[in-house]
Amino acid sequence: MKTLLVTGGAGFIGGNFVLQAIADGLRVVNLDKLTYAGNPETLATLREHPGHVFVHGDIGDRTLVERLLREHRPDAIVNFAAESHVDRSIDGPAEFVQTNVVGTLALLETARDYWRALEGPAREDFRFLHVSTDEVYGSLGDEGMFREDTPYAPNSPYSASKAASDHLVRAFHHTYGLPVLTTNCSNNYGPYQFPEKLVPLVLHKALAGEALPVYGDGRNVRDWLFVGDHCAAIRRVLESGRVGETYNVGGHAERENLTVVKTLCALLDARQPLADGRPREQLITFVKDRPGHDRRYAIDAGKIRRELDWTPSESFDSGMQRTVDWYLDHQAWVRHVLDGSYRMQRLGEGAHA
Numbered sequence: 584m585k586t587l588l589v590t591g592g593a594g595f596i597g598g599n600f601v602l603q604a605i606a607d608g609l610r611v612v613n614l615d616k617l618t619y620a621g622n623p624e625t626l627a628t629l630r631e632h633p634g635h636v637f638v639h640g641d642i643g644d645r646t647l648v649e650r651l652l653r654e655h656r657p658d659a660i661v662n663f664a665a666e667s668h669v670d671r672s673i674d675g676p677a678e679f680v681q682t683n684v685v686g687t688l689a690l691l692e693t694a695r696d697y698w699r700a701l702e703g704p705a706r707e708d709f710r711f712l713h714v715s716t717d718e719v720y721g722s723l724g725d726e727g728m729f730r731e732d733t734p735y736a737p738n739s740p741y742s743a744s745k746a747a748s749d750h751l752v753r754a755f756h757h758t759y760g761l762p763v764l765t766t767n768c769s770n771n772y773g774p775y776q777f778p779e780k781l782v783p784l785v786l787h788k789a790l791a792g793e794a795l796p797v798y799g800d801g802r803n804v805r806d807w808l809f810v811g812d813h814c815a816a817i818r819r820v821l822e823s824g825r826v827g828e829t830y831n832v833g834g835h836a837e838r839e840n841l842t843v844v845k846t847l848c849a850l851l852d853a854r855q856p857l858a859d860g861r862p863r864e865q866l867i868t869f870v871k872d873r874p875g876h877d878r879r880y881a882i883d884a885g886k887i888r889r890e891l892d893w894t895p896s897e898s899f900d901s902g903m904q905r906t907v908d909w910y911l912d913h914q915a916w917v918r919h920v921l922d923g924s925y926r927m928q929r930l931g932e933g934a935h936a
């Protein structure tokens with residue numbers, strides 16, 4: 584049975600990945616710092632599971648990571664751990680550099696030393712998979728798509744920190760031979776997403792009949808991918824990806840933000856109309872734009888389709904329906920993760936920008 588060291592596995596994508604991996608019979612050592620975005624409740628069904636070991640800690644803690652590697656002898660490391668929200672990176676970039684750059688560097692060094700001491704097939708088969716974002720490529724105009732050879736041009740402190748970590752991962756392959764893989768994915772949505780991101784934030788506010796904040800003119804475009812499809816892509820890359828390569832992952836589901844918000848409103852209206860019968864679209868409120876707001880992202884996912892036979896199984900419509908149904912069925916999860924300091928207030932308005 585394969586063992587994975589997963590970092591950030593109490594977060595949105597990492598949590599979905601861990602649930603999927605355990606269901607498929609893998610062993611997972613799950614290292615997570617439990618920041619505001621890490622929620623053990625996501626992993627509640629694994630509490631007694633012998634295949635899941637949860638460890639509360641930081642990817643930058645070399646002593647801890649070295650001990651985990653020695654004790655559990657993982658076949659691969661999958662690095663999800665990161666500060667992930669663009670708006671928060673505008674308010675406070677330092678934490679993004681600390682975890683995404685300094686933390687990833689520490690993890691790479693510890694992984695390299697562990698891998699060097701392995702022998703035979705264990706050494707040959709070991710992989711370090713780094714989970715990254717399409718935001719490293721910057722912003723597109725009306726035409727074109729991001730490919731794996733698109734030059735990096737990150738525009739936010741978040742994407743700059745992810746770009747730096749991608750470069751370190753690449754350098755560890757070229758300099759030390761560490762068998763790395765990198766995935767660059769578009770916008771994910773689905774179960775267990777912390778309600779600071781557009782989809783769960785709109786769902787939460789729309790359910791309560793509150794104003795739905797749309798930045799700028801609402802015409803910015805993102806390429807939306809259901810989280811389960813992203814997790815399946817990562818597994819495919821882990822199993823069959825070529826060492827040292829990067830793979831773009833996307834849904835071929837480009838939508839303007841306004842379309843996303845209106846879709847969510849219509850799905851909620853059909854399931855749980857507002858008491859006064861008003862269509863929720865009327866709650867849309869245009870607010871001050873995000874500083875440096877990237878206009879358009881679109882992924883050319885041709886390489887992962889051709890080489891690894893991966894395509895998404897959910898369409899934009901089916902994935903959004905599943906997501907809305909999940910949020911309606913898991914209101915307790917949403918309430919509990921909102922217990923902390925975050926009250927869905929506007930972030931990243933750029934007071935210092």
Ligand code: NAD
Nearest residue numbers: 591593594595596616617618620621641642664665667771
């Ligand atoms: P998230 O914010 O929901 O979760 C991040 C997790 O990492 C949390 O559980 C947090 O506690 C943990 N963490 C943070 N700092 C840590 C540290 N120093 N040590 C250990 N754990 C730490 O993020 P997400 O949306 O699930 O994103 C996961 C990864 O995927 C990130 O690397 C992100 O850049 C990338 N990504 C996200 C998207 C998206 O749409 N959400 C798209 C492409 C790529």
Ligand code: DAU
Nearest residue numbers: 667668669716717718769770779780781796797798803840
């Ligand atoms: O593209 C991949 C990236 O997608 C990931 O790397 C990031 O971790 C993830 O957070 C996401 O980044 P975005 O900035 O695109 O996601 P967010 O949900 O914050 O915003 C999506 C779009 O919606 C963006 O154009 C900003 C807009 N928006 C967002 C919020 C929170 C609004 O109009 N109103 C809002 O309240």
